[in-house]
Amino acid sequence: MSDMDQEGILSAWLERMTLRQKIGQMTMAERLSITPEDVKSHALGAILCGGGSHPGDNNVEDWIAMNDAYWQAAVGDEDSPGIPILVGVDAVHGHGNLKGATVFPHNIGLGAAGDPELVAEVARATAREFLASGLEWNFAPALSVVQNCKWGRSYESFGSDPELVATLGASYVEALQAEGVIGCVKHWVGDGGTWQGMDQGETTLPWEDLEATHIAPYYPSLEQGVMSVMVSFNSWNGDKCHGHRFLITELLKEKLGFDGIVLSDWDGIDYLDEDYGAAIRKSVNAGLDMFMISERWKEFIDTFERQVLEGHVDIARIDDAVRRILRTKLRYGLFDMPRPANRPGIGNADFACAAHRELARRAARQSQVLLKNERETLPLKRGQRILVAGKNAHNLGHQCGGWTVSWQGETGNDTIRGETIWEGIRALAPNAALSEGLDGSDADPERHDIAVVVIGEKPYAEGHGDIRPGDHVFVEAGSRINGLMNPLEAYAGTLVHSEVHPEDLACIRNIAARGIPVVTVLVSGRPLIVDEELASSSAFVASWLPGAEGRGVAEVLMGDYEFTGRLPTPWPGSEHKDGLLPKAGAVFPAGFGLTLQAAKHRAARFG
Template sequence: MTQPERMACTPEDVKEFHIGSVLSGGGSCPGDNSPSDWVDMNDAYWQASMDADDEHLAIPLLYGVDAIHGNGNVRGATVFPHNIGLGAARDPDLIERIARATAREILATGVDWTFAPTLAVARNIHWGRSYESFSEDAGIVGSYAASFVNGMQGDLGDEGVIACAKHWVGDGGTTHGIDQGETTVTLAELHATHIAPYRPAIDAGVLTVMASFNSWNGDKCHGHRQLVTELLKEELGFKGFVISDWDGIDYLSKNYYDAIGMSVNAGIDMFMVSVDWQQFIRHLRTHVEKGSVPLSRIDDAVRRILKVKMAFGLFDKPRPAKRHWSNDTRFGGLEQRQIAREAVRKSLVLLKNEDAALPIKRDARILVAGKNAHNRGHQCGGFTIAWQGVEDNESIEGGCSIWEGIRTFADNAVLCEEPLAEGVNPAEYDVAIVVVGERPYAEGMGDVRPGENLIVEAGSQIRGEMKVLEPYGRTLEHAVSHPEDLAIISSIAKKGIPVVTVLLSGRPLPVAPELAASNAFIAAWLPGSEGEGVSDMLFGNFEFQGRLSFAWPKDAASVNDPSCEPRFPLGYGLQIFDGVE
C-alpha cells in the first residue's frame, strides 16, 4: 500500500518493507537519464521485490511516472502537445495513437505505470494546470477518456502500461482557479461536469484512479469516503485501486497520524508518500492494532492492488531488463515523432488572418523573432525533463524548435535575437514570424492570482490544510505579465513588416494589443518537441483544423464572467484557404 519516491527508497528497502510501488517525482531520474538507466533501475527494484524467503513473498513491484504528454521525464523522448492543444484537435483517434506511442516509450524504460490521463474539466484559466485539461467542456474531455485508456493499456499485454485517471474529483472547478483549492458545487453539478469524463474511462477498464488535492464543499477529497468509496467504487463500479497524490494525505490534518486514518478509511488504497514512508507504515500498523482502521479495509486495499497487478499480467512478465520493449532502439524515433508532428498541426488554432498573411510563401524573405522562436523548452512546457519544465534547447534532445522547423522550409529565413529587432532593415523582409508566450510552469506555480486575499478566502472554506506555492503572476493580461512580447511585435509592425504572431501558452490569454498589432495570430498552446508541425501550418502544407476547446477572453476582468462575451467563443477557429470559421 506504500509508494515512496525513488530517492528515498533503495531496492533493499523494497524487500525489507514489502514495498508495493516506487515512483519518480518530476525531474527525478537515474544516471544520465537514458532509457537504459531507467531499465537498470527498475530491474533492481523488481529483483528486490521478487527476492522471496521465509518472510517475503515474491510480489512484483509497480513503478510509476508522470508521463502525461509523452514520456517527457526521459532524455530524448518524444514530447507531444499538452492536453489543451489536443482538445483543440477534436480527434479521439489521434489521442489513442498518441497514448499508444507514449506507452511504447514508457515501456522502453522498463516502467509499468503512468499517472495519466488527466480528466480535469478546467473551469477557470487562472488555474496553473489548465493546460493539463483537454477542455472547459466536459463532453470534449469525456470524448477522449476511453481513447486514451485504450491506447495506453491496450489489451494489458506486452504493448500496454497501466493508466491512471486523475484527479478524483473536481480539481478543475476550484474557486478562482486556485490549485488544490475549494470546489463548491452541488452533487448534480459535480456529476454533470467533473465526474462525467470518468465514466467512459472506467467503462474502458482504467486500472487506477488518483485522488485530488482539492476539497469539495469544504471537505478534502483525500479523506472523502462519499467520493472515494461510495461514489467511485460502489456507484460507478470502479474495480481498480485508488492512489493518493504526492503527499496528498498530509493536508487532511495537522496530525499526520489522524490524516492516515482518515484517508485509509475514506478508501485510498495506495499512498504516494515521498519521504516519510516508514512513518506512514508505522502509523498505519498502529491504527490497525487499535482498531481505528479495520483490517477489512486493509484487505480490500491489498486485494485491489494485487488484482491490478494480476490483470496487467505483472506476475507473468519477465524482469524489466528482459521485457520486449525495454531499451528499444525506436525510443524517440521517427514513427512517434510523426504522430507528434501531426498532433501539433491539428492542435493549432488560427485566430486572425488579415490580408491573407497566411500561408507564407517558401521563397519569402522571412524575419523570425521572439523569445520563444528558438526555445524547445518553452515549446514543451511543464512536466518535461523537470517538474517545472526547462528553458533551453539542450535539455530537449530530438525534435526541433519552431525556428529550426521554419529553416527547413524557407531558405530566406533569418533569426533575429535582438529583444526589439532594432537593427532590422524593413526593406530586407517580406514578413515576420514572431513567436512569443509564457514560460514553462506546473501545478500551483502556474496559478495566476490577483491577490493573496484569494488564498485566505479559499483556506477559510476548507476543513484541512492548503499547500500554497508562489504563483506565476498577478494578471492574465499578457501585455502586463510579458511586456517584452508586445514590445517585439509592435517594434516590427511599426517598421511596416507584416507580423504573423505565434503564441505559446498553457491557456487562452487576453492579448488584445498583440492581436491588434499582428496581421495573423496563431494559438499554438504548448506544442512539444516537434516544431516542424508549426511550420507545416505557417507555409500552408495543411489546412488549419484546430477549434478552441476553451473560450478566449477579451480581458482579465471578463474571465469567468458569464455576462461578458468572449473575444473568441468555444469552437472558434479560422481556415486559411477559404477564410471561414
C-alpha cells in the first residue's frame, strides 16, 4: 500500500469518528481498571498491563484469553467500534510480567556484554514469547544514558556512553520489530541525567549537552523506523517533558520527522498541573498522542472532551494524534490480523524453550566483568571444595531484579523459573557446598579450599531504587521544576555498599579471616562503592542482574568460558559518593575488564 493510499484510508476513518471515539483512541487504560465492555463503549485505543499486572494465574492461556476478549470487544461485532486495540507491556528483560517466561539480564548487563548481535537475539526471543501470549506492543528498549548511579533505573540503561546506548538500542529495535512486535524507545528525554540521579527529577543541561548525550542515542532507532516513543517523567531546565512542545513537536515530530505514536508514561501528565484539565491541555498541545492512564481514564475522557469543546484544544491536534495512532496500527498490520487466539505463533513451543534459556545463559556469561583476580584465584577448579555463601547466592528474585513477575521484583525461588548462581556452581563442581544460613559462619579451611560469596542489592524498580541522602533532596529538586513531584521511598541513603548491607562485608571478612580465598560476585543494578569489599576479596566479579540462568555466571567462574564483559560505566570509589559517574579518577574506567588469560585490563572501547 502506498503512503498516499494509506493516508486516504486514515482520512476516511477520521471523518467517520466522533470526538468521543477519537479521544478513546488516544486513551491507554490499565487492565485492572477496565472491562471488555469498556473497550467497546469507549472505543479505547490501547490497554497496558503495568508491572506485576497480570490476568488469572499468570500463565500463557490466561494472557491469550484476556487479549482475545479485549480484541473481540473492539472489533468483534457490528456494535463494536471496529478499530482493533493494542495491548502493551514493559518486557524490558524478557517477557518478565508472565510467570515462566525466559528472564534475560537487564540492559546494564547487556551493555557490559557490548554485543549488538546478542542484543538482537534477546529481542527476537523476547518478541516470540511476547507474541505467544497474544500481545503486540513492548515498551522497550530504554535509551537512557545513565550519568549518576544513584538513579534507581540505572539497570534499564545500556550504560553511560551515548554511542553504546545508540548501537545496542537500535539493534534491539530492529530485531524486535522485524519479529512482529511494536517497539517503544524511552524515555524522551534526559531521564538518565537528572540532578542527584533522582527518578522523575530535573535535568539541567545546555541544549548542546542534552543533544550530544541524551538525544543522539535515539537517532539510529528513529532511522530504523521505531513505531513509538514514550515521554519521560523528568524535566529539562525546569520544564516537564510531558508538556514540552519543543522536545515533542518541534524536535521529535517536525525536525526529526517521527510520524508514529508519542505516548505518556504512567499517569505522566498528572505532574504538569494540579488542575486536571490544565494538565490535559498542556500535554495534548505539547504533542502527546496517547495517554497511559492507570485508573481514572473515564475522568480523562470526559475532561479531555470539555477541553476541546471549550476551545482549549484544537480539533486539528486531535486529528493529528488519532491519525498517528491509526497509522501505526495500519503499518503494523493490525487491521488484517485475526483475533489473538487464532494468530500464528500463539502459545507456541518457543515460549521459555531450551534455546531461549541457553541464550539467556550465554547473555549472562558475556555480561560478567572481572574486576580483580589476585594470584590467579580464578578460574575455580572442578575438584576444589568450594563454599558458596552470601544472601544472593541462592535467590532467583535477587538475581533477576525489578520488573520480574512483579514491578518491584521478587525475593526467593518460588515465582521464577531458572537456576540460581549456587545451583549453577553445584552443577559444575561436585564438591561445592552451600553455607548454612548463607553467612559463611561455617567456613572451615579444613573443609573448604575457596569460597564464592554472592552479595549485592535486593530488587527494586524506578524511584524505589534511588539512593537519596535525605528529604532535602525533594525540596531542592522541587524548587528546580515547574510542576509537581511524587517521589517514592528510596532504596538507601548512600552508595557505600557496606553501609547499606553490612552483612555482605561481614560475610566476606568472616571467611577471609580464616585463610580461605574469597571470590566475591556482586549482583547489582549499578556500580556501587565497594572499596572495602574489593580489598577483602581475592577476586571480584561485577555480575549486574544476570537473569534467571545462574549457570552462565558459574561457567565463567569455572573457566569454561572467558570473561569478555567490559564495564559499561566508570566504577566509582569512596570519593564519588555524589553518584556522578567520574570522567577521571574512577576506580575502574569504562571499558575495563580483566580476562583469565591475562591479568591485565583491556580497556578497548565498545563500538
